[in-house]
Amino acid sequence: MNSNPAYKLSQLDLPLIKNLFDTIYEEFKKDDSHKVEIVRSYVLVLLLQIKRVVGNATELVQLKRYQEITANFEELILRETSKYKTIAEYADQLNITPIYLSECVKKATGVTAKKILSNYMTLRAKALLQQTTSSVAQIAYEMGFDEPTNFIKFFKNNEGITPAAFRKLP
Known part of the structure; x- marks a missing residue:
């Protein structure tokens, strides 16, 4: 929670991850009966995308x-x-x-x-x-x-x- 990240996002991955976060936030703000299910689905997509990015990561950040x-x-x-x-x-x-x-x-x-x-x-x-x-x-x-x-x-x-x-x- 307070430690530095162990992975760096590449410049190619950053826009996709940011877009998913923005989409989740916009959906969360809506007053809709289905928003919880939709946000939950987007979070799953986000986690799978991050898993893909981290799985393909070649540049580990060395912690001090x-x-x-x-x-x-x-x-x-x-x-x-x-x-x-x-x-x-x-x-x-x-x-x-x-x-x-x-x-x-x-x-x-x-x-x-x-x-x-x-x-x-x-x-x-x-x-x-x-x-x-x-x-x-x-x-x-x-x-x-x-x-x-x-x-x-x-x-x-x-x-x-x-x-x-x-x-x-x-």
Whole structure:
């Protein structure tokens, strides 16, 4: 999500991909009962086209060490299925120091490792709030918070509203 891309689009592929993105966006803005199905179909076409382009790609972008560390850090976060770890624990998994991890992430993304982790946690919390009927307390425990109040405070600091208020949004 925050790392640099691993592939470059050629000048020949760029217009096609951009056109698909533009078409998806225009379709999304329409007030039509079939727009969801049409957008879904265009997204499938887009993904297949990108798969074709990436499959034919000959020019891989070589990541610098700090970019590679950042990408690996994000992969570790995405693998979490329950409680998130501390920055120090992620650094330990990457066999580097927490300070070096933070420096690499900051250099690659412009934000701190803690902020990246917080963003992923918030994204997961929002998904759980929107896609499940679990209580806020259940979600808090599922995400590894010791107390629901800590989760509520975390969510409010990151989103500006409580989880319950977020869930009520249209």
